[in-house]
Amino acid sequence: xxxxxxxxxxxxxxxxxxxxxxxxxxxxxxxxxxxxxxxxxxxxxxxxxxxxxxxxxxxxxxxxxxxxxxxxxxxxxxxxxxxxxxxxxxxxxxxxxxxxxxxxxxxxxxxxxxxxxxxxxxxxxxxxxxxxxxxxxxxxxxxxxxxxxxxxxxxxxxxxxxxxxxxxxxxxxxxxxxxxxxxxxxxxxxxxxxxxxxxxxxxxxxxxxxxxxxxxxxxxxxxxxxxxxxxxxxxxxxxxxxxxxxxxxxxxxxxxxxxxxxxxxxxxx
Amino acid sequence: xxxxxxxxxxxxxxxxxxxxxxxxxxxxxxxxxxxxxxxxxxxxxxxxxxxxxxxxxxxxxxxxxxxxxxxxxxxxxxxxxxxxxxxxxxxxxxxxxxxxxxxxxxxxxxxxxxxxxxxxxxxxxxxxxxxxxxxxxxxxxxxxxxxxxxxxxxxxxxxxxxxxxxxxxxxxxxxxxxxxxxxxxxxxxxxxxxxxxxxxxxxxxxxxxxxxxxxxxxxxxxxxxxxxxxxxxxxxxxxxxxxxxxxxxxxxxxxxxxxxxxxxxxxxxxxxxxxxxxxxxxxxxxxxxxxxxxxxxxxxxxxxxxxxxxxxxxxxxxxxxxxxxxxxxxxxxxxxxxxxxxxxxxxxxxxxxxxxxxxxxxxxxxxxxxxxxxxxxxxxxxxxxxxxxxxxxxxxxxxxxx
Ligand code: HEM
Numbered sequence: 001x002x003x004x005x006x007x008x009x010x011x012x013x014x015x016x017x018x019x020x021x022x023x024x025x026x027x028x029x030x031x032x033x034x035x036x037x038x039x040x041x042x043x044x045x046x047x048x049x050x051x052x053x054x055x056x057x058x059x060x061x062x063x064x065x066x067x068x069x070x071x072x073x074x075x076x077x078x079x080x081x082x083x084x085x086x087x088x089x090x091x092x093x094x095x096x097x098x099x100x101x102x103x104x105x106x107x108x109x110x111x112x113x114x115x116x117x118x119x120x121x122x123x124x125x126x127x128x129x130x131x132x133x134x135x136x137x138x139x140x141x142x143x144x145x146x147x148x149x150x151x152x153x154x155x156x157x158x159x160x161x162x163x164x165x166x167x168x169x170x171x172x173x174x175x176x177x178x179x180x181x182x183x184x185x186x187x188x189x190x191x192x193x194x195x196x197x198x199x200x201x202x203x204x205x206x207x208x209x210x211x212x213x214x215x216x217x218x219x220x221x222x223x224x225x226x227x228x229x230x231x232x233x234x235x236x237x238x239x240x241x242x243x244x245x246x247x248x249x250x251x252x253x254x255x256x257x258x259x260x261x262x263x264x265x266x267x268x269x
Numbered sequence: 270x271x272x273x274x275x276x277x278x279x280x281x282x283x284x285x286x287x288x289x290x291x292x293x294x295x296x297x298x299x300x301x302x303x304x305x306x307x308x309x310x311x312x313x314x315x316x317x318x319x320x321x322x323x324x325x326x327x328x329x330x331x332x333x334x335x336x337x338x339x340x341x342x343x344x345x346x347x348x349x350x351x352x353x354x355x356x357x358x359x360x361x362x363x364x365x366x367x368x369x370x371x372x373x374x375x376x377x378x379x380x381x382x383x384x385x386x387x388x389x390x391x392x393x394x395x396x397x398x399x400x401x402x403x404x405x406x407x408x409x410x411x412x413x414x415x416x417x418x419x420x421x422x423x424x425x426x427x428x429x430x431x432x433x434x435x436x437x438x439x440x441x442x443x444x445x446x447x448x449x450x451x452x453x454x455x456x457x458x459x460x461x462x463x464x465x466x467x468x469x470x471x472x473x474x475x476x477x478x479x480x481x482x483x484x485x486x487x488x489x490x491x492x493x494x495x496x497x498x499x500x501x502x503x504x505x506x507x508x509x510x511x512x513x514x515x516x517x518x519x520x521x522x523x524x525x526x527x528x529x530x531x532x533x534x535x536x537x538x539x540x541x542x543x544x545x546x547x548x549x550x551x552x553x554x555x556x557x558x559x560x561x562x563x564x565x566x567x568x569x570x571x572x573x574x575x576x577x578x579x580x581x582x583x584x585x586x587x588x589x590x591x592x593x594x595x596x597x598x599x600x601x602x603x604x605x606x607x608x609x610x611x612x613x614x615x616x617x618x619x620x621x622x623x624x625x626x627x628x629x630x631x632x633x634x635x636x637x638x639x640x641x642x643x644x645x646x647x648x649x650x651x652x653x654x655x656x657x658x659x660x661x662x663x664x665x666x667x668x669x670x671x
Pocket of ligand 1: 487494495523527582584617627630631
């Protein structure tokens with residue numbers, strides 16, 4: 001969250017921003033933006049499916065299954081954050097962390113369930129929250145197609161995904177009870193990489209060296225993350241990483257972030 | 270306003286005219302700092318190109334931002350490009366300009382980070398150095414002069430790995446802290462893919478007049494003996510071999526914690542005995558009237574005791590017969606989390622013709638220096654600073670050139 005407030009704004013306001021007036025994108029990105037919209041819809045479909053299973057596991061009192069599902073289904077949300085988080089009312093209901101709460105705000109969503117599951121090792125008290133969460137995700141699914149996806153949203157979204165990693169994932173403040181931060185971390189990177197992949201052909205025409213740099217930097221971050229992989233789909237607890245490990249990850253992300261922002265060359269008039 | 274590479278203090282005084290007068294007397298809160306609405310040091314500017322790198326002989330500015338980096342990419346041609354870019358960036362920044370003009374495309378981040386957009390040069394200097402590990406990583410160890418080796422461990426060293434070593438350093442000095450930081454930020458940003466930041470330290474040191482020796486956080490004038498060093502710069506300062514370093518110099522940095530609370534409990538007399546100099550005037554203790562009087566270590570009192578205590582910092586350093594150019598800055602980084610004391614000290618920066626000068630002096634200070642009780646060395650680095658750059662060349666060209 002947080003880092004996306006400005007994006008939420010950009011989605012609605014970009015068209016009227018004074019300085020962007022002459023900046024009509026010269027490159028036609030309609031195919032790319034369409035493909036990205038479909039990608040996000042696909043992710044939210046999976047999110048809805050996964051959340052339904054998650055809610056069932058919670059209702060059935062199956063702690064182990066719920067814990068297994070939790071980090072995996074969150075990845076669909078984290079991957080599609082540039083759009084998923086752009087609904088200012090829904091995001092706090094789905095993804096608020098305890099530390100994000102304002103005075104008198106009622107806590108709901110994923111992280112509330114996370115806290116109960118991991119600190120009390122029970123599903124008791126999660127059922128209602130899970131039901132509400134599923135409703136909110138259904139609402140999200142319904143709203144996603146209404147977002148107008150632009151090239152600017154994609155570029156800024158990729159950068160914001162990286163920023164999110166730098167500011168809240170590296171510090172380990174996203175999943176303070178489950179310590180499943182590395183799932184979110186990977187999903188954010190994948191979300192950014194998806195955008196890069198979609199823009200790549202056009203980007204190559206404009207700046208082949210940038211494409212090459214970005215391929216290397218993504219590979220470097222992914223190779224580091226692979227070290228902490230367990231089996232096909234899972235990751236070690238974030239607390240297993242030493243300070244040197246996290247610093248190394250942080251640096252790899254920074255080295256990716258700078259050139260990633262240069263994808264904006266595509267949007268030059 | 271421009272000053273030549275080896276600007277003397279007197280030249281500097283003339284440029285920064287406000288230091289001599291120019292004060293808007295009587296305007297509360299508007300002390301010496303304003304001439305015609307602009308900060309009097311704003312337009313001080315040192316040429317980037319010249320025989321020597323700036324920031325060594327340059328009259329000491331009030332602020333430093335010192336950064337040490339490691340190589341992220343161990344390829345010579347990549348580092349050559351980095352130093353080429355840094356050369357052109359530094360040539361702009363030191364003249365009070367942004368690294369490049371802003372572009373038209375508003376969909377990419379601005380080319381300059383912008384916090385110095387409305388700031389002039391403020392005497393900014395950027396000084397670049399490389400370490401023995403830099404040469405090793407790039408397969409250039411054969412080019413390393415034999416004295417260019419990691420420093421030995423000294424008595425009482427408490428060096429922390431995170432503040433020790435590193436491949437490249439940039440010393441950014443200016444009369445404005447924001448200008449000094451801005452410059453380093455641009456240089457790192459453009460090279461981010463190829464270097465990794467290791468540690469940095471911001472520092473400050475001030476005097477009313479550029480001709481005054483500034484005081485460190487122990488209240489003593491620090492830098493007096495530089496006058497001796499500068500009488501024989503070829504002997505003490507400038508390297509003559511190998512070719513790539515001719516006209517350059519060795520920089521040694523020590524991050525030294527100073528235990529202010531302990532010091533502040535120390536009597537005036539003991540403070541004087543610690544440095545071997547009078548605190549008020551900076552003159553040799555016991556007999557001196559003037560700061561720049563020579564230290565006479567052989568002078569005895571009526572009972573046959575040395576007038577300047579033999580285990581004082583100045584006496585021990587001076588007795589080695591070695592000199593160096595010191596250009597240290599104080600730092601103060603909040604409250605130490607474990608001790609609850611000021612987390613402060615000296616970013617000790619010194620320049621010399623051979624690292625051996627530092628080794629000899631620091632070895633002499635060893636366990637005996639009275640000052641040791643109040644300080645702890647926690648970080649260290651040795652760097653070779655390239656000679657100056659002529660227009661059309663780039664930093665380190667004689668080392669990195671194809
Ligand atoms: C926190 C640590 C230190 C403090 C506060 C300090 C302070 C001082 C002061 C006040 C003086 C006398 C005035 C002057 O000549 O500048 C002095 C002299 C000197 N210091 Fe230090 N110093 C420190 C560390 C060092 C270190 C690590 C070295 C080198 C290994 C060093 C080398 C010298 C030399 C060469 C002189 C001049 C001696 C002479 O008169 O020939 N100092 N220092």
